[in-house]
Amino acid sequence: MKPNSLQISPNLLPPIIALYFLVVINLPIAQELFRILTGLEAVKIGFVISIPLFLFAAFQLIFQLLNWPKVAKPIIAFLLISSSMVSYAMLSYGVYVDYGMIENLFETNQEEAASYLSLRSIIWVGMMGFIPALLLFLTRLTKTTWRKFLLAKLAGILGSVLLAAVIAVLYYQDYVSVVRNSPHLKKMIIPTEYLISTTKYLNNTYLKSPVPYQQIGLDARLKPEAKDASKPTLLVFVLGETARVFNYAYYGYERDTNVHTRPYDPIFFADVQSCGTATAVSVPCMFSNMNRPEYSKSRAYNQDNVVDIMARAGIQALWREHDGGDKGVAHTIREKTLVPHDADHLCNQQKCYDTAMLEDFADDTTNLTQDSVLFYHISGSHGPTYYKRYPKAHRAFTPDCPRSDIENCTHEELVNSYDNTILFTDFFLAEAIRQLKALQDQYHVALLYISDHGESLGENGVYLHGMPYALAPKEQTQVPMLFWASPGFAGQKGLDLDCLRQRGSEDAFSHDNLFDSLLGLMDVATEAYSPSQDIFALCRE
Known part of the structure; x- marks a missing residue:
């Protein structure tokens, strides 16, 4: 492959990445939606068709906001790799990578973290995350003027918002019904849930002003009967x-x-x-x-x-x-x-x-x-x-x-x-x-x-x-x-x-x-x- 033989307009990057996240990375939520929808007594065909369109609009909006010269590639590459890990965990173990899971992940030691590695997980993350990230870095973004770039970005953002708005107007009750009955669905959307949770964790742990330390039980003392015991008490707490x-x-x-x-x-x-x-x-x-x-x-x-x-x-x-x-x-x-x-x-x-x-x-x-x-x-x-x-x-x-x-x-x-x-x-x-x-x-x-x-x-x-x-x-x-x-x-x-x-x-x-x-x-x-x-x-x- 010759250097720069892969090339693409920077304005096409967000919809392509959005499509990849919809079709590949978000297999867990697709699987769960299929289970939920097939279990309903009746469902509108239009509503079913609107779901991938709505998710595509949401992903496209996210990547339009992240798509800027010099920073788009490293940011999207990171999201591809980290999202492939989340996708694997959700598909393989049925877990949700929400705030609690992020907290547990940051506080897990090296030995525990290594225990999750397997040949299957390495192959999955390699195929779904590292290889797409590598292809992204090997792809040259063609030059364009700032005017064309910003106009195309604005069109992409407005198009996503308009598509989501139309779907919301047509099928608002259907979405509300499904989400209320299955609130866990929002925790399955990749990359929004784990990114929001990670941001909250980092803010709460490292950026927020520390809570003043409070002493309680300052009057604590042993009761007289404990002091008068013939021999000490030994409790083993496991x-x-x-x-x-x-x-x-x-x-x-x-x-x-x-x-x-x-x-x-x-x-x-x-x-x-x-x-x-x-x-x-x-x-x-x-x-x-x-x-x-x-x-x-x-x-x-x-x-x-x-x-x-x-x-x-x-x-x-x-x-x-x-x-x-x-x-x-x-x-x-x-x-x-x-x-x-x-x-x-x-x-x-x-x-x-x-x-x-x-x-x-x-x-x-x-x-x-x-x-x-x-x-x-x-x-x-x-x-x-x-x-x-x-x-x-x-x-x-x-x-x-x-x-x-x-x-x-x-x-x-x-x-x-x-x-x-x-x-x-x-x-x-x-x-x-x-x-x-x-x-x-x-x-x-x-x-x-x-x-x-x-x-x-x-x-x-x-x-x-x-x-x-x-x-x-x-x-x-x-x-x-x-x-x-x-x-x-x-x-x-x-x-x-x-x-x-x-x-x-x-x-x-x-x-x-x-x-x-x-x-x-x-x-x-x-x-x-x-x-x-x-x-x-x-x-x-």
């Missing part, structure tokens, strides 16, 4: 990742995914709702004093959370991290991140198994002289590389899915891999409880486990997590919670375990309860505490 309750044997699942903890007879909470559908939302939310409807990330990151208040009361805390960061929760306490290294038989240079976090358990629990909480943030069931979360010795359900492009595994293989992660997390919890039981002579010991959000495994074509909460399926929002306490812990706290077990099987809870439940369980007295939200309060003498 923050799970991507575990959904429906794959728990305790919930009624047909597989015994809780075989390891069953001998310890933990208390299981069957109806617990998450604060979000992604780690970046759920983790700071659950430790804050805000309930889900009122949750604000900027507030959560700029005010004390329950960990801060417990530390202020004199409770010693350590956070061990193995899932991409504490999301601002552990900013005032000691934190240790598990770093993979070949010397550890439970790790290599790329990853570790969660049980590697327990190797320092003895050091973390030696000579404690005050009430303590040991936090473990595990990688649990983080996808799509579920097979990397458990060793071969714990590969109980086969055949599993040893790949990241999980949509190319059978449903059986996918579920087997996911169930193996649930089973291995259960093994982790059992190991933690076993080591806690060995410390009963030194401390009053207990363990509390809760997951940050759930996971979709292909139900209705949806995979992974991160769906907008209002649209999220129950698989992404209903999470498991377990509690185990030694007789000494229960006695010192006046905790009726039978009462708590009944509450766990009958009552509904959520991440909203965690803030007050931790304060209550650790006997922290403060005006910030609300007993009505404390799960344990009604079961204490």
Whole structure:
């Protein structure tokens, strides 16, 4: 191909790119519209024909506004590549790349991000994004006068607006009806949704004036009964990742995914709702004093959370991290991140198994002289590389899915891999409880486990997590919670375990309860505490 053998008028670039986005990039919304329209009892042919015309007009308007000499090519090339990634994610996993997903993406670590790479995804983005971007750069834009360029641009903009206006007049009621019944459609339009969401995230995170930090629970102190205990209290708090309750044997699942903890007879909470559908939302939310409807990330990151208040009361805390960061929760306490290294038989240079976090358990629990909480943030069931979360010795359900492009595994293989992660997390919890039981002579010991959000495994074509909460399926929002306490812990706290077990099987809870439940369980007295939200309060003498 000779240099500059490809050439095009700069005024033709917007409609050509708009057509490409309509026909190729936006395959996910075309697929969804087909599903919706074929499900209607009656639909106007004219309305169906108008939809691609309306979208073309919208895309053409966008690219007319972006089409300026010297900047058009790099901007459009970026949109081609990034949009091909979004298109692949939506088609393959059924996710929406909205504000929540953008937030989760920016706060995902390198190992998690790499887990989404597969040969199929690389080929898709290469064919749909990089090759069109390369062709764009190889194409010479012919010269024209500014007058002709601006007149053609004005004509293109007015033509798009006029076409959209005519369609709106003719089929306004049809569009309103479809959008109201399927509000998720607007989240599927590429590139508008992810560009708007990214702009909002960058503005909120880096450009907005920071919210003044607010201290709460300044009056926090340990209750007298906690100070007078014969020995310190030690609570192990395990923050799970991507575990959904429906794959728990305790919930009624047909597989015994809780075989390891069953001998310890933990208390299981069957109806617990998450604060979000992604780690970046759920983790700071659950430790804050805000309930889900009122949750604000900027507030959560700029005010004390329950960990801060417990530390202020004199409770010693350590956070061990193995899932991409504490999301601002552990900013005032000691934190240790598990770093993979070949010397550890439970790790290599790329990853570790969660049980590697327990190797320092003895050091973390030696000579404690005050009430303590040991936090473990595990990688649990983080996808799509579920097979990397458990060793071969714990590969109980086969055949599993040893790949990241999980949509190319059978449903059986996918579920087997996911169930193996649930089973291995259960093994982790059992190991933690076993080591806690060995410390009963030194401390009053207990363990509390809760997951940050759930996971979709292909139900209705949806995979992974991160769906907008209002649209999220129950698989992404209903999470498991377990509690185990030694007789000494229960006695010192006046905790009726039978009462708590009944509450766990009958009552509904959520991440909203965690803030007050931790304060209550650790006997922290403060005006910030609300007993009505404390799960344990009604079961204490």
